[in-house]
Amino acid sequence: MGDHYDNLETRNPALRESEQFAVLHGAIAHAMIAPGWAAHLKGVDPKSVTSRAALAKLPVLRKSDIVDLQKASPPFGGLNVTPPGKAKRLLMSPGPIYEPEGYEAANWGAARACYAAGFRAGDIVHNSFSYHLTPGAFMLESGAHALGCAVIPGGVGNTEQQLEAIAHYKPSGYVGTPDFLKILLDTAQKTGKDASSLKRALVSGAALPGSLRDELRARGVAVVQCYATAELGVVAYESDPREGLIVNEHLILEIVRPGTGDPVAPGEVGEIVVTTFSPDYPMIRLATGDLSALLPGLSPCGRTNIRIKGWMGRADQTAKVKGMFVHPRQVAEIGQRHPELSKLRLVVGREAEQDTMTLLAETASTAATLAAAVADTLQSVTKLKGTVTLVKPGALPNDGKVIADERPVG
Numbered sequence: 375m376g377d378h379y380d381n382l383e384t385r386n387p388a389l390r391e392s393e394q395f396a397v398l399h400g401a402i403a404h405a406m407i408a409p410g411w412a413a414h415l416k417g418v419d420p421k422s423v424t425s426r427a428a429l430a431k432l433p434v435l436r437k438s439d440i441v442d443l444q445k446a447s448p449p450f451g452g453l454n455v456t457p458p459g460k461a462k463r464l465l466m467s468p469g470p471i472y473e474p475e476g477y478e479a480a481n482w483g484a485a486r487a488c489y490a491a492g493f494r495a496g497d498i499v500h501n502s503f504s505y506h507l508t509p510g511a512f513m514l515e516s517g518a519h520a521l522g523c524a525v526i527p528g529g530v531g532n533t534e535q536q537l538e539a540i541a542h543y544k545p546s547g548y549v550g551t552p553d554f555l556k557i558l559l560d561t562a563q564k565t566g567k568d569a570s571s572l573k574r575a576l577v578s579g580a581a582l583p584g585s586l587r588d589e590l591r592a593r594g595v596a597v598v599q600c601y602a603t604a605e606l607g608v609v610a611y612e613s614d615p616r617e618g619l620i621v622n623e624h625l626i627l628e629i630v631r632p633g634t635g636d637p638v639a640p641g642e643v644g645e646i647v648v649t650t651f652s653p654d655y656p657m658i659r660l661a662t663g664d665l666s667a668l669l670p671g672l673s674p675c676g677r678t679n680i681r682i683k684g685w686m687g688r689a690d691q692t693a694k695v696k697g698m699f700v701h702p703r704q705v706a707e708i709g710q711r712h713p714e715l716s717k718l719r720l721v722v723g724r725e726a727e728q729d730t731m732t733l734l735a736e737t738a739s740t741a742a743t744l745a746a747a748v749a750d751t752l753q754s755v756t757k758l759k760g761t762v763t764l765v766k767p768g769a770l771p772n773d774g775k776v777i778a779d780e781r782p783v784g
Contacts, residue, residue: 498544502529573596664689
C-alpha cells in the first residue's frame with residue numbers, strides 16, 4: 375500500500391470525476407428500487423445525471439426529514455434497498471434515526487481514514503466509541519479490521535477498566551472522541567496506569583481545537599480527525615500534513631447554499647451535501663446540516679481528491695421571530711425572486727423588548743426602489759415585517775450564515 379491505501383486516492387482528479395459520474399446514473403437507478411427514493415426522485419431520469427451540473431438539479435434530502443420519513447414508513451423511510459432482515463446490523467442514532475449496516479466492509483469508507491492515521495496490519499487499536507446501538511464504533515472498527523488490525527471494544531465509560539485493558543494489551547492506536555482520549559491519559563497519570571503504548575489516534579464526534587491536539591501530541595499521541603455521519607460513513611479525513619480533510623472515494627460531495635440545493639462558489643462556506651454509492655442504503659444528495667468550505671489545491675500527502683476545511687457549524691439556522699419560525703429556505707426564496715441580489719443575511723435582533731429583522735442584501739444595483747421591493751417580498755415570504763439594507767458585493771462575511779440570531783441570551 376505504501377503511503378496511500380490504494381491507487382484510487384492518487385487518481386488524476388479529472389479521471390476520478392469521469393469515473394464517478396460514469397457509474398452515478400446506475401447508482402441512482404439502483405436507489406430508485408427503494409420506494410422512498412422512487413417517490414423523492416419522481417420524474418428523474420437516472421441516465422441524464424452525468425455531471426455535477428446535472429446532479430445539482432436533483433432535490434436534496436435533508437437529514438432532518440429522515441425522522442418523519444421513518445415514522446411514516448418504518449423502519450428506514452423506504453430509503454433502503456436491502457431489506458432489514460438481510461442487513462448485518464440494525465442501528466439507532468439520536469433523533470431517533472435508524473440505520474442499517476450492510477455486509478460490504480467498504481460501505482462506510484473507514485479504512486482509508488484509519489490508514490491515513492497511520493494504522494497498519496498487526497496493530498492493536500483501542501475503540502472508545504459507543505457499541506450501544508449507534509454506528510460509530512462499528513464504523514471505525516470496520517476500517518481497522520479491513521487493514522488487519524485487532525480492536526479492543528472499549529466503548530464509553532468505565533475509564534479505569536478501559537485503562538486496565540490498555541495497560542495489558544498495549545494498543546498503539548486509538549479511535550474515539552478527542553475529549554475521551556484526554557480523559558484516559560489524565561486518569562492514567564493520576565492512577566499510575568500505563569497508557570504509554572498509545573501513539574496514534576483517529577478522532578471524530580467532537581471538536582478538535584488546536585490546543586487539545588497540541589497537548590495530546592506533547593503527551594506522545596499524534597492525532598488526526600475525520601468527519602463522518604451514520605448515513606454516509608466517513609465523508610472526509612485528515613492525513614499527516616493536517617491541511618484540511620480529504621473527501622473519501624466512495625462518495626460525491628457538494629457545498630451548497632443553506633436552505634437550497636444550489637452549489638456555492640469554491641471557497642464559500644455552505645452546507646455539505648453528499649451522494650453515496652452504497653448498494654444497501656444509498657443516499658442521493660443528502661443535506662447533512664453541517665457547514666464547511668472547499669479548500670483550493672491538493673493535499674501535500676499526494677491524495678488528489680478535493681478537500682474541505684472541516685466542520686464549521688450547523689446549516690439549520692431556523693429562528694423563531696415574534697412566535698413564527700423563519701427558515702433559511704425562505705431567505706433563499708427572497709433571493710430567487712430578486713435576481714439582482716447575490717448574497718443574503720437575515721439578522722434577527724431585539725429592540726425595545728421586540729424582535730426585529732434586518733435583511734442585508736449584496737447587490738450591484740443602484741435602483742432606488744429595490745430595497746422597498748425586497749422588503750415587501752420579505753414580509754410576503756415570512757409573514758413578518760423587517761427592514762432591508764443593501765450592501766456592496768463581497769461585504770457580507772463568508773461564514774455560511776443565512777440567518778444570524780443576534781438577540782441577547784438570558
